[in-house]
Amino acid sequence: MEDWFNRKIKPMLAVRGKPFSSDDYIYEIKWDGTRCIAFVDVGKKRLRLQNRRLIEIAYRYPELDFFDFESQNAVLDGEIVVFHNGKPSFPLLQQRDHVDSRLKIEILSKRIPAVYIAFDVLYTASDGWIMNLPLVERKKILDELAEEARRVTKSEFIEGAGVEFYRKAIEMGLEGVMAKRKNSTYQPGKRSAAWVKMKKRKTLDCIIVGWLEGEGVREGKFGSLVLALKSGDKLVHVGQVGTGFESDFIDWFYEKLKEIEISKPWFEAEFKRRVHWVKPVYVCEVEFLEVTEDGKLRAPVFLRLRDDKGPDECTVEGLYGLVD
Incomplete structure (x- = not known):
């Protein structure tokens, strides 16, 4: 049997582009967070969080309640975000990123808790590896396995109206928007034009x-x-x-x-x-x-x-x- 839990996966990456609208794409908020792949073994209560450099960082975020969020074993792609006044905070996330002391981690997990926002699913116990499925089908599977949790949630998205969505995101003080082609497969470690990041700042x-x-x-x-x-x-x-x-x-x-x-x-x-x-x-x-x-x-x-x-x-x- 394949050891899905210990697999090394580099996340799929996006190219930069200008705001556009298309019925062939979905649009979601670009979160100012730490990108990581989450390996969640619900049955054995095991968790791995692997960042872009394949470094394990789960120990830094004990507050993330993945076992409440998932109804079965799964591998997710998403971002760890720290919010302040309803918006992602760079400085607060920075405080969480560079702490290795167990005592400090425990204190910060209560004082400035993080949230994991899942926007993709790459594997489930019932479906196996699904990276070759179209994005819209992976999104449906993510909806089906997601349950209510306090510190783990899924990213919502809209279809078609990318320019308007981008304008509203910038008005709210957010970093930008991600556009993803509906029929795109998941390409680990590849920077693909199927995913486009639209950011306000240079x-x-x-x-x-x-x-x-x-x-x-x-x-x-x-x-x-x-x-x-x-x-x-x-x-x-x-x-x-x-x-x-x-x-x-x-x-x-x-x-x-x-x-x-x-x-x-x-x-x-x-x-x-x-x-x-x-x-x-x-x-x-x-x-x-x-x-x-x-x-x-x-x-x-x-x-x-x-x-x-x-x-x-x-x-x-x-x-x-x-x-x-």
């Missing part, structure tokens, strides 16, 4: 390759982070980000950066202050206004670390809006 995931020494209140810490993208085997400089950090994050992340400091520079560039280079381990998401003519990000703002994304996924193609 954001990019970048590799952190160094830091500039801070001044004033940040003296003795980092003032800004040096950002890069991969181009073949090389790292290409795309600028620095010095805003968007919370003070607690600066203190915590500065210690992490010192652990991976190296002496050899990644590229030649002029900096106003001393640069400390680091191994290309961490990925962060930044918001920016535009890309300048020399390939730098204009007015970038730090949004969050991306524990679920590896440096190899951050390429120069993303700089020009081809992928995200």
Whole structure:
């Protein structure tokens, strides 16, 4: 018998696009969360949560009541989200993402609890693997297995009216909308044009390759982070980000950066202050206004670390809006 519970699955990914309407697509909210595949064994009360990098993260979210949500064993695709005033919160999610202490996890699970929003199902005990079924059929199966739970729910969707749905989502202060072709199969690890993300903000995931020494209140810490993208085997400089950090994050992340400091520079560039280079381990998401003519990000703002994304996924193609 196949060991469905321990299978490694990379989630299907979307391309970026502009708002559109089509009767061939369904539309759902794009949640600002941590993407992960959920392996739920209802009978044995076992749970695995696997992020995009195939790292197990279930231990961080003990409050997620999957065994109440599912009527049978299943593998789901969805997002872990932390809400504040009815909307997803980046800063609060960040607090949950970087905690390993059992005591802190227990405290945070009560103080800022997360929700898992399921938008796809890849396997059920009764149907087996269903990734080759059309999306609309997988959605029906998800409806059938879903039951009332406090911290796990399913993503609602509409058909056809994508432009209007996107407009309303942005008015509500949400990140954007996902458009998914009704007859699309699930393609693990593939970035497919069958799924289109329509986002208000220009954001990019970048590799952190160094830091500039801070001044004033940040003296003795980092003032800004040096950002890069991969181009073949090389790292290409795309600028620095010095805003968007919370003070607690600066203190915590500065210690992490010192652990991976190296002496050899990644590229030649002029900096106003001393640069400390680091191994290309961490990925962060930044918001920016535009890309300048020399390939730098204009007015970038730090949004969050991306524990679920590896440096190899951050390429120069993303700089020009081809992928995200």
